[in-house]
Amino acid sequence: MLAFQNFKNLLQLVKEAFFKHGDKDPLRACVKAIDFCCIESQGELQDFARNKLKELEDEIIAKLKSAIKEVLVCSMKLKCHIFCYFWISEEKPNT
Numbered sequence: 001m002l003a004f005q006n007f008k009n010l011l012q013l014v015k016e017a018f019f020k021h022g023d024k025d026p027l028r029a030c031v032k033a034i035d036f037c038c039i040e041s042q043g044e045l046q047d048f049a050r051n052k053l054k055e056l057e058d059e060i061i062a063k064l065k066s067a068i069k070e071v072l073v074c075s076m077k078l079k080c081h082i083f084c085y086f087w088i089s090e091e092k093p094n095t
Helices: 002-020 024-040 043-089
Strands: none
Touching: 002 024, 002 043, 024 043
8 A cells, every 4th residue: 555655646746747847858757757657557556647647638738728828818919909009000181
């Protein structure tokens, strides 16, 4: 039981390390470590590793969707500012 708890703790630390590092080498190492656990472990350990990998995938997808949404919102705001700038700066005929 202690080995299983250590395994769970290790995978949780690898998952946390994944999100703390932005460099590609540590990210790849984290993915390889979890992938290794998914393939090489057995039974309950393998199931736990696969669940941890699924959690990681879900979290990455959620963060990616959020980032894309933020970029789209910023892009729309920028376009609105540009439109307003040109609209205001146009010479209007006197009526």
